[in-house]
Amino acid sequence: MVVQKVASHMPTDIPDIVIGRLPIYLRALTQLLNAGRTVTSSRELGEYLGISSAQIRKDLSHFGGFGKQGTGYDVAVLRDKLQQILHVDRQWPMAIVGAGDLGRALAHYRGFESRGFRVAAVFDNDERKVGQSLADTELVIEPMRRFKEVVQANGIEIAMLAVPAEHAQSVTDQLVDACIRAILNYAPINIIVPSNVYVQYIDPVIELQHMTFYLGHQPK
Amino acid sequence: MVVQKVASHMPTDIPDIVIGRLPIYLRALTQLLNAGRTVTSSRELGEYLGISSAQIRKDLSHFGGFGKQGTGYDVAVLRDKLQQILHVDRQWPMAIVGAGDLGRALAHYRGFESRGFRVAAVFDNDERKVGQSLADTELVIEPMRRFKEVVQANGIEIAMLAVPAEHAQSVTDQLVDACIRAILNYAPINIIVPSNVYVQYIDPVIELQHMTFYLGHQPK
């Protein structure tokens, strides 16, 4: 999806749709690397991802020439370059807001660390949840009144929003007030933010409905 | 988002990018309806979603004229039309494959029913999990060897894939073998399917990396 613009203010002249493909390339390269591959080509990568080789070369050319004629790309080199371009050659501390089933699942997810992120804090306003620690983590659920303080103390700029839809906007306002700059919104609702805050949406139903259009009329 | 094509075989001549926006419109209309609104306009909807009014009118015009000059759109009527177009004027039974934290969070998610979906079965291959029932649901975790049978008995055509990346492809092959036609893949890996199977991806890290590109270089 990739449906709503990331933000109204784009600090580069590289098309946002190109930026959106870079993480896909990075993920594929990591897979190739794990499979022991050392070189690849735009043709191979394209066939694997269902993207034309020309598009991959064009996308990468916005950032420089990373390949070698006749040979292709060094997988490790290209992965490192993409990590730098996407600024995930470091670990970004993140806040999870909402400690329901989804927030907890995200807190336990082991796939962030290797890809540039780390869950630094979890918040919820339910007093029964505050103070609970999350199994297999160092995390303790904090109350929202401590949000700003904890965010500042940990240099957090990214929040994952996992609260019920009816609270999403008011909680978003708190995130913005605490100078959060990027929000991954799991609530199935549009949120309104200042133009210097980036928002991406994850709503499984949106993706499911996209597919049911094509599935057509006769479910068994 | 919306980065990989939904499928190589498109059964209509309406652009897939248009189809991808319809669920967003539907979600916004439901919100408006919940807020008690009875009419809206392409201008209002567009401002709310950050989309031009012309685009909304153009998108809808692929399916007919649902508005009234001078007045706009009846919210309930347009919502019903979009539900029909997207084939969510019914409930699609779905299988969840993988009963880890994420699979369980999905099984407990209360947001499917009102939007055209229902979790009909949950599967896992871990014998310690098989037979467990999921709190507040009618669901009992089934072993994968029963997948085909349960899928057929329940008329399931959609699966949500929530297994570790290293098992995603082999499990996908099992889904395809059981005639699953649409897969929502939560594993952070590209999966390969026949061209008549639709796949959508949800990978939070992809969305996060899209945003860190813009966040730039100095995390505090």
Place this chain on the structure above:
DNA sequence: TAGATTGTTAATCGATTAACAATC
């Protein structure tokens, strides 16, 4: 009626692809 807003056409804008010289 006057004001508002649709549905649609044509113009613009931008993204993708094809092709190929350069070169490893």
Place this chain on the structure above:
DNA sequence: TAGATTGTTAATCGATTAACAATC
């Protein structure tokens, strides 16, 4: 060298927007 593949240019394709007649 011959074969392969890059990076880039120009052509094509497709999506978005502007504009407006129709009309509620």
